Amino acid sequence: MLPTTVIAILLFFVIQAQMESASPTADLIQPLPTNESYTEQEETTEYIEDTxxxxxxxxxxxxxxxxxxxxxxxxxxxxxxxxxxxxxxxxxxxxxxxxxxxxxxxxxxxxxxxxEELSSSPDQKSNLVNINKAEVAMLTTLPGIGPAKADAIIAYREDVGGFKEKQDLMKVTGIGQKTFEKLEPLITVK
Missing domain, CATH: 3.10.20.600 (Ubiquitin-like (UB roll))
Incomplete structure (x- = not known):
């Protein structure tokens, strides 16, 4: 039994020594060069609000x-x-x-x-932008509305004959639910 154990231990050390000295047989993986023309670049436009x-x-x-x-x-x-x-x-x-x-x-x-004495707390209604009458300059004072969207609002109301309710503003190209939620307390259609 002892000679078998000694042979097993010797074999273990011999095999381990051969494995440590053996060079790896796998080829090194080289990264493939990327072709920039196939990579799509995402174009982003940052909106800078005019204050x-x-x-x-x-x-x-x-x-x-x-x-x-x-x-x-x-x-x-x-x-x-x-x-x-x-x-x-x-x-x-x-x-x-x-x-x-x-x-x-x-x-x-x-x-x-x-x-005439002015009220120190102006009527909230007087500060609302009437989207049926406002021109580009007034529309661009609203958050998220630049000159292009203001022109789209005016074009829509001229084509349709005006906004009947505030929610109609979402029918204008470029104005979605989130933009409308920001604008709703600031606008009127009267």
Whole structure:
């Protein structure tokens, strides 16, 4: 029994030594060169929303005029761009914290001038964009609507005779459910 065990152990070491010294017989796998002409490149277009707006400041300021602002700026910023108030101005009814909107007019009266007092919380309906009447400039103020989609909205309403309900906006090419969900609280058809 002992000689068989010794022979088995010797055979094990001999076989193991041969396996370690043997070179691999498999050929190395070379990667195939890729032909770029067959690879389809996915073209992506990144949408950059234009956040530039224009506000007109009139009345008792040093430099009345139209000023370029960014979306989210406040009335105070527009008045500062207009050089600030004249000594004769009356700014007590101006909401300096209100966010400015494109095409907004800020009028600063002089002391003693009677002006209609503006509500500090404007009616939500007045801020809605009427998709049956709005032109390209107003439509492009909506999120996700650039000049091309604004033109498509106008073309659709001219072809069909107007939008009967807000959901009809999804019939315009390029406006799907997700875009409509963002636009719905911002638009009207009246």
């Amino acid at each position: 530039t707006i224009y506000v007109e400041v009139k009345g008792a300021v040093h430099k009345p005029g139209v000023y370029e602002l960014s979306e989210g700026n406040r009335v105070l910023t527009a008045i500062e761009l207009a050089g600030g108030y004249l000594p004769s101005s009356n700014s007590k009814n101006i909401n300096h914290a209100q966010r400015v909107e494109d095409e907004m007019v800020i009028y600063v009266p002089i002391e003693g001038e009677e002006v």
